[in-house]
Amino acid sequence: MDLTRYVNTFGNYLRQKYGEPIHKLSVNADFTCPNRDGTKGIGGCSFCNNNSFSPASTKAGSVTAQLNAARTRVEQVRKARRFIAYFQSYSNTYGEIERLKALYDEALAADEIIGLAIGTRPDCVPDPVLALLADYQQQGHEIWLELGLQSSFDTSLERINRGHTFADYEDAVQRVHHYGLNLCTHLIMGIPGETAKDTLTSYQRVLDLGVKAIKIHPLHIVKGTQLAREWKQGLVPELSMNDYVNTVVEIIKTAPKELLFHRLTGSGAHQYLLAPDWVKHKWDILGGIYERLEKKDSGH
Numbered sequence: 001m002d003l004t005r006y007v008n009t010f011g012n013y014l015r016q017k018y019g020e021p022i023h024k025l026s027v028n029a030d031f032t033c034p035n036r037d038g039t040k041g042i043g044g045c046s047f048c049n050n051n052s053f054s055p056a057s058t059k060a061g062s063v064t065a066q067l068n069a070a071r072t073r074v075e076q077v078r079k080a081r082r083f084i085a086y087f088q089s090y091s092n093t094y095g096e097i098e099r100l101k102a103l104y105d106e107a108l109a110a111d112e113i114i115g116l117a118i119g120t121r122p123d124c125v126p127d128p129v130l131a132l133l134a135d136y137q138q139q140g141h142e143i144w145l146e147l148g149l150q151s152s153f154d155t156s157l158e159r160i161n162r163g164h165t166f167a168d169y170e171d172a173v174q175r176v177h178h179y180g181l182n183l184c185t186h187l188i189m190g191i192p193g194e195t196a197k198d199t200l201t202s203y204q205r206v207l208d209l210g211v212k213a214i215k216i217h218p219l220h221i222v223k224g225t226q227l228a229r230e231w232k233q234g235l236v237p238e239l240s241m242n243d244y245v246n247t248v249v250e251i252i253k254t255a256p257k258e259l260l261f262h263r264l265t266g267s268g269a270h271q272y273l274l275a276p277d278w279v280k281h282k283w284d285i286l287g288g289i290y291e292r293l294e295k296k297d298s299g300h
Contacts, residue, residue, distance in 0.1 A: 003264075003286065006293045007252055010184075010213060010262040014084075014142075022142075023080035024117060025070040027063055029103050031090040033121065035163030040123075045150075046160045046226040047188070047219060049272060063106040067113065084142060086117040093120040093129045101132055108141060115142025117184075121162075122147050122169035125176070134179040145181050146215065146262075147172060150188040152202035159193060161226070166205075173209045183211045184262050189247060190219030190239030192230075196247045203251050213260035216251065218244050218279050222272040231275060241278040245288040252293065264289060 004012045014022040035041040061069070067085060074080060085107035093100065107113055116136065125145070137143040151157055152166045169185075176183050185206045189199045206214060218239055221231045230236050248264055255261075267282040278285070 001287060001290045003290055003293075006290075006297070007261050007264065008255070008257065008259060010260050013260055017142075018082065018114070020082065021078065021080045022114065023074050023078055023083050024086040025067050025074065025083045025113075026086045026088045027066050027070075027107065028089040029063060029087055029092060031087075031092050031094055033091040033094060033163075034124065035161060036090070040163040041161060043161060043226060045162055046230070047221070049222045049224045063103055064110070067107060067110060071112070082112050082114050084115045084117050084144075085113050086119070088117075088119050091120045091124045092118050093126075094124040097128045097132065100129060104132070104136065108136065115144070117144040117146055119146045119148065121164060122149065122172040123164040125172050127175060127179075130175060130179040130181060133181055137181065143182060144184055144213075145176060146184045146186060147176075148186045149202070149206065150186060151191055151194065151198070152205040153194070153198060156191045156194055156198075160191060170209060173211065177210060182213070184213035184215055184260070185211045186215045186217065188217050188219050189244055192227075192236050196243055196250075199247055200250060207256070207259070212258075213262050214251075215262040216248060216264055217266040218276070220266070220273060220279055221275045223274060224272070228274055238276040241276070241285065241288065245285065245292060248289050249292045252289070 003009065011021070033044055036044040063085070067083075071083060074083070087103070087107075104116055107116060116133070118133065125147070133143050133145060147169065149166075149169050150160065150162065152169075154165050157165060173183065187199065187202055187206070189196075203214070221227055221236060221238075227236060244265075252261075265279070265282055265285045267280060270280055273280065
């Protein structure tokens, strides 16, 4: 199974650019979010339990210590020798610029770290932060800003307690473009009340704004979240694997050749997952996507 026949993957992009595999190492720098600390709300996104998707990075420790530990784990199973530090948990641009710079500098101090991937929200990217990231990029580092949009529909964003609007995302994208930064947008499929058509609409709206990459996730219902409580009450329908695969295939088939896919699915930590059960089986999902792309390519 060679998905790179059909998909412009982030991993393949990095391999071609640097001549070797580059792997992400997750970092938890103890950030929070404005819809957690009371600035915009409390409780965070209704689907969010960071332990469920970055359990290894939730342990305390300096950036350097976390990167060293993560590198040791990765080197045991992969051949990567150079890495990108992925500031993943919560909103990693939400803080004083001096603190952000100190954390980013610490990550980039290691010779084997070639760049940063910064996960955050559209309403947490002020110009000084974008200017800082642009400066790193101009120094030759591989810099990616990852904006969690999840949906382009304000009703859906309110439904999952995001605390920002699509207009916030549009404003962020315009300013990211101004600074010449690489931008990856996250979309979630299966948000309560949304259909596959809605996901495709969000995808098209993101494309129209000129992003360089996207990351697609199926909705995970995980322990310790508001969404889990609603699911137990029968208020959250489960996304089917068939619908997910079909929609991802449609996205891939209509994607511009230059669009990078950072991820086509997400599995998360199984001990936290309540539903849907099929998201545990990453390779089955990717295999299903590949098979349908093969069939479409052959005209069946």
